[in-house]
Amino acid sequence: MPALIFDCDGVLADTEQYGHLPAFNRTFAEFGVPVQWSVDEYADRVKIGGGKERMRSILTPALIAELSLDDDTSTDATILAWHKRKTEIYKGLVESGVMPARPGIARIVKEAYDAGWTLAVASTSAEPAVRAVLTHAVGEDLASHFAVFAGDVVPAKKPAPDIYLLALKELGVPADDAIVVEDSGNGLRAAVAAGLATVVTVSGFTREEDFTGAALVVSALGDPDGEPVEVLADPHGVGVDGAVTLATLQALLPTSSTGTSPAPSTGTETP
CATH class of the missing domain: 3.40.50.1000 (HAD superfamily/HAD-like)
Structure with missing residues (x-):
């Protein structure tokens, strides 16, 4: 068949505007990351496949220094922690019926x-x-x-x-x-x-x-x-x-x- x-x-x-976008922004706020995507900014990030990859796209040299991400290992661990929390927030939004x-x-x-x-x-x-x-x-x-x-x-x-x-x-x-x-x-x-x-x-x-x-x-x-x-x-x-x-x-x-x-x-x- x-x-x-x-x-x-x-x-x-x-899901993008009403689920993923607020979940990303809430995650950044919780972790003290000075990034809040607008709808227009997120429209560009949507073109990047994968949530961890979208998060990684914010890491300019200045932000890496501000967040004290010393090497690839600490950066990878940080991205994984962000993404785990973002997934939890997103699932809550899904279950709330907003999408x-x-x-x-x-x-x-x-x-x-x-x-x-x-x-x-x-x-x-x-x-x-x-x-x-x-x-x-x-x-x-x-x-x-x-x-x-x-x-x-x-x-x-x-x-x-x-x-x-x-x-x-x-x-x-x-x-x-x-x-x-x-x-x-x-x-x-x-x-x-x-x-x-x-x-x-x-x-x-x-x-x-x-x-x-x-x-x-x-x-x-x-x-x-x-x-x-x-x-x-x-x-x-x-x-x-x-x-x-x-x-x-x-x-x-x-x-x-x-x-x-x-x-x-x-x-x-x-x-």
Whole structure:
């Protein structure tokens, strides 16, 4: 059966602005780090794959001296401590319900599960944070049927394809029989480089990014009784009538007998 693989942040829920950003800022404040990212500043940091990597990006020579980070060992230990606390804060925000699931997530997961599809999440975020978002978005029962690939399980994070290549290997699914839902240019490049057809559901931080190579670009997956989704790019002409359905995804699979989508090219945008 086909596999449906989701990114987490910005796909399952609008986590970046309402979860990760305040969690980073609260962590910096608790540790006495003189950094507080604005929404505009964080929009640039989002382009860096991985929370620890985003934290490390603040370490100018002056800040390193101010924080008395004498060597690589002390810097690494400090980043790990920051990130552990940030994950705790973030999980609390998820569990408080401040980040509802994006439209259509619970519906399409239920449709895919009922049809026997393999379900997975592939994310550069820490695994505890990913599992918290997943459970909040689809419920404990459906979440229990997901394989989760997250955090530091691969050496290179998105836009490198490593996390998706690992997911395909562990799931035992060929790339032509899997489809990804992403929200960012980095995520799209990672999925396409792994040979995967990719649907992009844009988020507030990513709407203006380059999504060349996506099989479909929409404002959200949507729900039939909700606001109709906006189709931003439909290069294969599958058509979306109000909401993206499992039939839409099936049509985008390269192995689909009814699909119009060829296998995505991996010859561009080398990570």
